[in-house]
Amino acid sequence: MTGPAGAIVPGRGGPLRAVLAAFEAGAGSPAEIAARTGLDRAVVSAAVDHLVRTGRVRAERLASGCPEGGCHGCASVASAPGGTGPGGSGPACGSGHGTPADPSRRGPVLLTLARRSPD
Amino acid sequence: MSDSSTRASVASCHSDAAGPAAAAGAPVIALAGAPNVGKTTLFNALTGSHRQTGNWPGTSVAVGHGNWRPGGREVAVVDLPGSYSLDPLSPDEQLTRDLLVEVPPDRRPDLTVVVLDATALARGLYLLAQIRERPCRVVAALTMNDIAARHGIVLDLDRLAEAVTTPVVAVDPRRGTGLDRLAAAVVAGLDRPAQPPPQELPSCCHPVAPAPSPGPDDPGQAVDDPGPTVDDLDLADARFTWIDAAVAAAQQRQGRPLLTRSDRIDRVVTSPVGGALVFLAAMWLVFQTTTAVAAPLQRGLAGLLTGPVTSGVRWLLDLAGLGQGVAARFVIQGLLAGVGMLLTFVPLMALMFGLLAVLEDSGYLARAAVVTDRLMRRLGLPGRAFLPLVVGFGCNVPAVSGTRVLPDARHRLLTTLLVPFTSCSARLTVYVLVAGIFFPEHAGSVVFGLYLVSLLFVVVVGVGLRSTVLRAMPDEPLMIDLPPYHLPVPRLVLRAAWTRLRGFLSTASGLIVGTVALVWLLQAVPVSGNASFGEVPVQDSLYAATARTLSPVFTPAGFGDWHTTSALMTGFVAKEAVISTWAQTYAASQPPPAPGQAAAPGQAATPGAPDPAALGTAVRQHFTSSSGGHPAAAAWAFLVFLLAYTPCVATLAAQRREIGLRWTAFGIAGQLLTAWLVAVLVFQVGRLLT
Numbered sequence: 001m002t003g004p005a006g007a008i009v010p011g012r013g014g015p016l017r018a019v020l021a022a023f024e025a026g027a028g029s030p031a032e033i034a035a036r037t038g039l040d041r042a043v044v045s046a047a048v049d050h051l052v053r054t055g056r057v058r059a060e061r062l063a064s065g066c067p068e069g070g071c072h073g074c075a076s077v078a079s080a081p082g083g084t085g086p087g088g089s090g091p092a093c094g095s096g097h098g099t100p101a102d103p104s105r106r107g108p109v110l111l112t113l114a115r116r117s118p119d
Numbered sequence: 120m121s122d123s124s125t126r127a128s129v130a131s132c133h134s135d136a137a138g139p140a141a142a143a144g145a146p147v148i149a150l151a152g153a154p155n156v157g158k159t160t161l162f163n164a165l166t167g168s169h170r171q172t173g174n175w176p177g178t179s180v181a182v183g184h185g186n187w188r189p190g191g192r193e194v195a196v197v198d199l200p201g202s203y204s205l206d207p208l209s210p211d212e213q214l215t216r217d218l219l220v221e222v223p224p225d226r227r228p229d230l231t232v233v234v235l236d237a238t239a240l241a242r243g244l245y246l247l248a249q250i251r252e253r254p255c256r257v258v259a260a261l262t263m264n265d266i267a268a269r270h271g272i273v274l275d276l277d278r279l280a281e282a283v284t285t286p287v288v289a290v291d292p293r294r295g296t297g298l299d300r301l302a303a304a305v306v307a308g309l310d311r312p313a314q315p316p317p318q319e320l321p322s323c324c325h326p327v328a329p330a331p332s333p334g335p336d337d338p339g340q341a342v343d344d345p346g347p348t349v350d351d352l353d354l355a356d357a358r359f360t361w362i363d364a365a366v367a368a369a370q371q372r373q374g375r376p377l378l379t380r381s382d383r384i385d386r387v388v389t390s391p392v393g394g395a396l397v398f399l400a401a402m403w404l405v406f407q408t409t410t411a412v413a414a415p416l417q418r419g420l421a422g423l424l425t426g427p428v429t430s431g432v433r434w435l436l437d438l439a440g441l442g443q444g445v446a447a448r449f450v451i452q453g454l455l456a457g458v459g460m461l462l463t464f465v466p467l468m469a470l471m472f473g474l475l476a477v478l479e480d481s482g483y484l485a486r487a488a489v490v491t492d493r494l495m496r497r498l499g500l501p502g503r504a505f506l507p508l509v510v511g512f513g514c515n516v517p518a519v520s521g522t523r524v525l526p527d528a529r530h531r532l533l534t535t536l537l538v539p540f541t542s543c544s545a546r547l548t549v550y551v552l553v554a555g556i557f558f559p560e561h562a563g564s565v566v567f568g569l570y571l572v573s574l575l576f577v578v579v580v581g582v583g584l585r586s587t588v589l590r591a592m593p594d595e596p597l598m599i600d601l602p603p604y605h606l607p608v609p610r611l612v613l614r615a616a617w618t619r620l621r622g623f624l625s626t627a628s629g630l631i632v633g634t635v636a637l638v639w640l641l642q643a644v645p646v647s648g649n650a651s652f653g654e655v656p657v658q659d660s661l662y663a664a665t666a667r668t669l670s671p672v673f674t675p676a677g678f679g680d681w682h683t684t685s686a687l688m689t690g691f692v693a694k695e696a697v698i699s700t701w702a703q704t705y706a707a708s709q710p711p712p713a714p715g716q717a718a719a720p721g722q723a724a725t726p727g728a729p730d731p732a733a734l735g736t737a738v739r740q741h742f743t744s745s746s747g748g749h750p751a752a753a754a755w756a757f758l759v760f761l762l763a764y765t766p767c768v769a770t771l772a773a774q775r776r777e778i779g780l781r782w783t784a785f786g787i788a789g790q791l792l793t794a795w796l797v798a799v800l801v802f803q804v805g806r807l808l809t
Contacts, residue, residue: 014356015363024596028493029389031382033598040370041382043363046241048600050355053203059600108485111598 015039019047020056023113048111060110146309147195148187151215151250152234153243154201157262157292159183161234162198164292165301180214189302194309197228203242205249206351219250230256230308232301237267237274237289241366247283248358252320254313258304259287260297272370279369283361284317319364321357381603385486389601394490401478401487402570407563409471410551414562416466421731424459445643445653453639454632456706457699461627463731464548464698468623469616471547476615480607484509489599494578504534508577511541512570513619515766519773533589535778536786537581539766542573544623545694549761552698556735557742557754569758576763580793626695634689634696638662638703657704676760676795677746677753677802682738687760693767705737752805756798763794 013021018037027033034044051057152158166185175182183198197218200211205220207213219227231250235243240261250257261276280287286304290297316322387393432455436447478484492505504525511518518538522531542550547566554565641662645655657663666685673679673687682704689696739750746753765771765787774783 015359016352016356023598026596028598029489030598030600031385039363040241040366042239042241043359043366045600046239046245046362047359048598049203049242050245050359053208054206054351054355056352108488108602109600111600113596 015043016047016051019044020051020113023057023111052111056114058112058114060112061108145186145193145195146229147197148305149197149199149219149228149231150234151199151202151219151231151246153203153236153239153246156201156234156236156239156243158201158234159198161232161260161262161290161292162196164295164298166196175214180210182214187302190306192306192309194229194305202246204245220253227255230258230305232258232260232305233285234260234262237261237264238270238272240272240274240279240369241362244283244362244365245355245358247285248320248361251283251285251314252316252322254315256308256311256313257285258301258308259283259285260301261287261289262292264289264291274369276369279365282365282368284314317361319357319361321354381482381601384604385601388483388486389489391490391493394486395494398487398490399571401483403564403567405471405474405478406566406570408474409467410555410563410566413467413470414555416470417463417731420466421460421463424455424463428459429455448653449636449639452706453635453703457635457638457703458627458631460702460731460734461548461631461695461699464551465620465624467551468544468548469620471544472616472619473612476612476619477607479615480605480611482602482604485599485601489601492597492599495581504530504537504581507534507538508541511538511543512573513544514622515539515541515543515770516773519770519777522777529589532778532782533581533584535774536584536782536789537577539770539774539786539790540573540576540580540763542570542762543694543766544619545626545767546762549690549694549697550758552731552735553738553754553758555731556739557751565758569762572759573762576793580789623695626693630693631695631699634692635699635703638685638689638700641665642704662704672795673760673798674745675802676756676798677749677806678742678757678760680741680745682741683745683757687764690761691765691768693769694761697761701738702734705734746802746806749802749806749809752802752809755805756802759801760794760798763790763797765790 015037018039019033022033022036025036027036030041030044030048033039033048034041037044039047048057052059150158150162162183162185165187166183180200182200185196185198187194187196199215199218202212202215204212205216207216219231233243233247233250235247247257247259259280261274264274267274276287276289286308288297288301288304290301292298388397429451432450433442433447436442436450441447475484478487488505488509491509495505504522507518507521507525510521515538518541519535522534522538525531525534550566550569551562554562558565642657642660643653643655644661645652645659646661646664648655648659650656650659662685663681666681666688669688670679670681670684673684678684682701685704686697686700689700742750742753742757771783771787774786778786
């Protein structure tokens with residue numbers, strides 16, 4: 001990846017590119033990426049977090065029910081304040097935004113490759 | 120690093136508030152690190168009472184500053200805002216970058232202590248890598264070592280220090296341990312010249328091509344076509360190469376990758392075959408437990424409504440002089456029978472919602488999502504569609520709205536058409552009632568079987584649509600990052616269960632009351648006989664006549680009886696209405712027993728009261744009659760039809776909003792046709808077997 005005094009060869013594969021390549025090849029979880037790339041799970045996790053932070057990967061929290069505060073999408077949350085949903089501008093039920101690094105999260109995070117426009 | 124006047128000016132600008140200031144000429148130490156690594160706890164431990172916090176001048180970013188005396192030498196300490204990297208994405212990170220990078224070298228801190236979380240070492244090393252790309256004095260302080268040890272993470276600090284060419288000190292700021300070693304490392308660091316950057320890291324002055332801006336139409340471009348120049352991904356990749364080597368060095372004595380307890384469980388729970396079996400077993404257990412445990416509670420509640428509540432309401436009506444009038448019949452045969460019967464299911468719903476909340480909070484349902492996702496992708500369905508479909512098992516309305524998370528319009532259309540086939544919790548009450556009537560010994564297994572049928576509908580209809588009207592849909596790579604398993608927290612479980620139960624109660628108190636009133640009104644309008652409005656027997660009412668017109672459609676499915684058809688009609692409004700309508704219809708059909716006589720079979724002891732046993736007997740009699748003596752086959756056919764036909768008007772409204780009227784109409788027609796065909800198939804095959 002790097003040569004003397006920090007020389008970088010563009011496009012040469014390091015851990016980040018290996019993670020992205022495994023992702024694109026269909027790896028469905030960080031554990032699977034670690035298995036495919038041989039990288040440590042902690043490195044894979046940090047790499048995924050970095051890719052989310054830099055916008056190359058999109059992260060959404062998943063929930064099988066309505067989010068805290070509700071989305072006004074159904075009767076169960078009709079009286080909940082601050083929600084959004086059908087007709088609203090916020091995320092719909094069962095989704096939200098978050099990063100895998102959030103230590104408070106108790107649910108899964110869905111990660112997808114971000115779509116980017118050409119330079 | 121600088122003269123005393125510079126030191127004083129740096130120290131004094133750390134806050135706009137008055138407070139203890141370091142002596143002129145005192146070196147400045149900056150604490151940097153990601154959020155939640157214990158950086159401020161360390162700052163408090165180092166500075167004790169000699170500290171204060173205030174906004175950095177010209178910003179709203181809070182920065183702590185104070186004095187510390189490592190080895191008897193006074194230094195000023197600055198607690199920088201939490202930052203993951205020196206590529207700022209927030210005002211906090213911008214300030215950290217400004218103070219460590221953007222200001223002239225003579226105004227930067229004399230030494231930076233990078234605080235690293237031992238449980239997430241790789242994540243913290245990125246900031247250290249960026250700081251080390253410039254000549255600087257750095258010490259790494261490793262926190263959370265006790266938690267890391269509990270997770271089985273063992274780090275060799277000497278090897279780590281060698282790999283990152285930086286002194287590394289383990290500290291526990293909460294207990295005050297390791298602070299003397301940190302003090303020694305800081306003093307030693309201050310006394311030596313700035314360290315040159317490691318050769319493995321990119322130069323701080325490397326030209327970087329601008330990162331492409333997010334856009335809608337070029338998936339993965341940054342991965343496939345990085346271009347000829349060095350971009351931000353190249354730089355980050357170089358840092359991660361350095362991080363990977365450091366982590367490998369620090370953990371190299373372990374021999375093989377560390378598997379956490381969650382990893383070991385996931386090897387089974389998310390495996391293709393084992394995961395599916397565990398999922399099925401878990402759901403069977405939920406439904407079996409729900410039906411077995413809730414049955415006595417349901418009977419007790421029904422007894423309460425049948426006895427004291429109904430008697431009390433009758434007494435109140437008599438007291439008000441309304442005991443024999445139309446209003447009394449509406450209250451007793453309408454509201455009490457319809458809504459009351461539905462309310463007997465509250466214990467059952469509460470128990471099931473609670474069990475599902477336990478599964479969710481423990482982290483298991485996330486694993487079930489992985490299993491479901493894998494199945495969908497293998498069938499050629501869009502992987503992300505599993506999310507709204509999972510939501511659909513709670514309620515179809517938010518599930519339809521949840522299709523907005525899908526980026527492709529055809530994915531949204533397909534998923535919106537599939538959501539009604541996911542069996543929402545409103546349908547569960549009908550399953551339990553019918554399964555309890557016809558299969559009392561196996562009610563839990565029958566309900567479980569219906570959820571499997573629901574999954575089958577989703578898969579078969581989904582594959583069918585993808586093969587016909589919605590061909591050539593693109594898919595995108597996706598990944599699910601699972602949380603570790605947790606012991607469920609009772610507070611969170613109860614809150615999740617209550618949120619869903621509140622939805623059930625809200626529907627029962629709003630939409631169902633309205634439906635009950637409408638049904639009662641239709642039952643009060645005579646179309647045959649000589650009875651007047653409100654006095655007509657239900658079989659002579661407009662309600663029964665309408666249902667009779669439609670009921671022949673269901674004769675091939677074995678439930679072509681007007682009582683059943685009428686329940687399906689109101690079930691179009693909401694599935695909870697099926698039970699209330701049945702209870703209301705049968706309550707209105709019952710003449711009161713003569714004084715001194717016991718109630719007849721199928722007749723409630725208190726006429727009009729919500730009696731599940733009486734309702735069950737009556738339903739079974741009509742199914743036996745309409746099916747030609749094959750009530751079990753007709754019951755299965757009815758349940759399958761109920762599962763597959765239009766869920767409720769609220770879902771239709773949501774579908775119309777998301778996919779338009781034409782596709783909503785297509786969906787209604789498809790659901791009705793599918794439901795009818797499968798119900799007929801089930802009955803015709805079932806009656807040959809029973």
